[in-house]
Amino acid sequence: MNARQKLEYERLAGLFTDSDPTRQYQYDLDYARIYNNIQSGVETDWLAKPLRNAFSQSHSLSIDGGDERAKYNLGVRYGKDSGVMKGSDRTRLSTNFRLSYNVSGKFFVSNSSTITSVTNNESPYGDFSDWVKMNPYENPYDADGKLRSSLYHDISNPLYDASLGSYNKTNTLDFLNTTSLQLWFGDKVRLDGDFTIDRSKQDRRIFTSPFSYYEISNKAADQRGSLSDNWTNVTTLQGN
Numbered sequence: 001m002n003a004r005q006k007l008e009y010e011r012l013a014g015l016f017t018d019s020d021p022t023r024q025y026q027y028d029l030d031y032a033r034i035y036n037n038i039q040s041g042v043e044t045d046w047l048a049k050p051l052r053n054a055f056s057q058s059h060s061l062s063i064d065g066g067d068e069r070a071k072y073n074l075g076v077r078y079g080k081d082s083g084v085m086k087g088s089d090r091t092r093l094s095t096n097f098r099l100s101y102n103v104s105g106k107f108f109v110s111n112s113s114t115i116t117s118v119t120n121n122e123s124p125y126g127d128f129s130d131w132v133k134m135n136p137y138e139n140p141y142d143a144d145g146k147l148r149s150s151l152y153h154d155i156s157n158p159l160y161d162a163s164l165g166s167y168n169k170t171n172t173l174d175f176l177n178t179t180s181l182q183l184w185f186g187d188k189v190r191l192d193g194d195f196t197i198d199r200s201k202q203d204r205r206i207f208t209s210p211f212s213y214y215e216i217s218n219k220a221a222d223q224r225g226s227l228s229d230n231w232t233n234v235t236t237l238q239g240n
Helices: 003-012 021-039 128-132 158-162 213-218
Strands: 056-066 070-082 089-103 107-121 167-185 189-208 226-239
Touching: 003 021, 158 213
Parallel strands: none
Antiparallel strands: 056 070, 070 089, 089 107, 107 167, 167 189, 189 226
């Protein structure tokens, strides 16, 4: 529905009607204000505000070398995926190195190491479902061109909240190392061994601005805003 249709729908649904004269007077003022906004050309496409054309990129580089006994491989990969919500993205950088040495029929050893870093940024524009609820007759800006902190029905302006610097960011660092060994004892006996170490560290940081409309409306001045930092560190050893 466009702005005019949405206002008419709400009027017919009784959202601007009340048996109490005082509240009815306020509803009349609200209706007149919104109607005048529509007459002046307010038709906000809220669904387009947090969205963008998203692009992804990926690059890799690999180097191989060695001789008949010793061989090595070095690889680097980089990728970035931008989300359709503004400010959301996922960046991945990984490097791997493999070295092996082989004496045919007698001895083989290889070691492979991979380090991977992943950064995830959630969109400061919040959940898309919040934008779906916005009314097209609402102008996110006031008469001076500044973002309004709240809108009609006492709901926050998501465009204002997105401008406050709040963020939700996760960094993950993984290290994986695998060593393999093979020993031959004659033509019929072979000893195999593998050892793996996998270490993962994740750090998630969330900041909520004390100036967001929700914080101001629901919390005391000395309790507004928050910064949380949660991390996990896991190490796994495996051998056979």
